[in-house]
Amino acid sequence: MQAESHLQHREIAEAASIIASSRYVVAMTGAGMSVESGIPTFRGRDGLWTRYGQPKMDGFKRFNDDPAGWWERNLNRDIDAHIIELRDALVAAKPHAGHHALVQLEQAGALNHVITQNIDGLDSRAGLRNLIEIHGNRSRLRCLGCGERQSLGDFVPTEPPDPCQRCGGVIKFDTVMFGEPIPKDTMAAARAEIDQADCILAIGTSASVRPASGLLWIARSQGATLIEINPHETSLTSICDVVVRAEAGDALNRLASFW
Template sequence: MSVESGIPTFRGKDGLWTRYGPPPMDGFSRFREDPAGWWERRVNREMDDHMIELRDALIAARPHAGHHALAALEQAGAVQHVITQNIDGLDLKAGLKNLIEIHGNRTRLRCIGCGRRTALGDIVPEEPPEPCGQCGQVVKFDTVMFGEPVPSDTMKAAREQIDRASCVLAVGTSASVRPASGLLWIAMSQGATIIEINPFETKLTSICDVVIRARAGEALSQLASVLDPEQDSLDNPDSMHESDVRSSMSRNGSRL
């Protein structure tokens, strides 16, 4: 989803870490050792090159057709909840209501004491943020750093949604980063139907019930156009009917 809004991935051929080298794996402990110095460097734009590229991409990013399609699917009642590893906040901008951002949201701050989240405003703050107004502890970007556990309230909420799911769309994920990837295996073990939407094969592919080999924006837009009750597809010969989607799925994927 993020890639189609111009945000580079971390891993893979053109990923930030592939091009700039792997990041330090102890980001969170470095932050905790010296939060004031950490923020001072951010405010003064003293950052690694890959972080500067990511920051600039986040500033420029806008929701694409896939984000809007997900919001439409939610509004139509076809999607109950979205769990994302993306940090760009574009799902919210597109109007999604029921959203869990496992790795946080780069447009927010979070207190490391009580977990309270507040709006950041600009992606690049002019000043280091004030301590938490609720408990007085230091605050950081809401995004989860290396060495930092995913906040327990976030994982608890994600697990609750997975436990309720009869069908999970796995959109554009390599399914290789825990703990989010583990949720897919939990859903599968609980009997949920798993549908992969991804232009590439992943480690999830062989165990999915349905595979749609397409980019997120294209596939979600087609699903939304089929399932949106407001749209009279009979009047629109170019739109895909449900039977077309089903045959496309089985043609491109494994078993249906």
């Protein structure tokens, strides 16, 4: 991979040139970004589902059917082994060179906004300011009634949260569960960013998880230039203007060096 990535100089220079001449640049990041911080993916060769088997995709329904029971099981770690592995990896993860490179690009004025599909909070930990976490963030709680978020910081809940003080609604982790719609305000904010963008960086995303991936096709149909950074071919590759076949950390680090 190392030797191969060195062959991408031309593509990275081309990407830098497009970004520099664009008016509004948005990056969409996916699991390929987190994996370099030691967070396992669901899909793929070493993915959690490949190793543990794919669970039923009804997490949100199970939560809604019995929120108190869900919290009880969750706090007692009476949950699937693959979720425990994921949770422990999230706790241990730290931002890598790619996260810091995004911050560098933002501070240089070359990157306007990041939409991440990751729930690890590593972008904001690295210092990124303009960020939409489209699948939520594990270190926040969210009310299902009024949508209010509450940051947990490093606090780890040991008891099920009380109902929302504002509306009496049920509280869950902000992380979007399987079967749960993306909160309307989050989706609208992401769409507004996409609508402004004339250049999109698709980083480490297989572009297969809807509706987040649909935003990339919308951007394309609105005439945005698409740049893919991914070591693997994806369903997006064929509609991209520039394809950088490299790991996110390596490619972003080299890209940021142009500023």
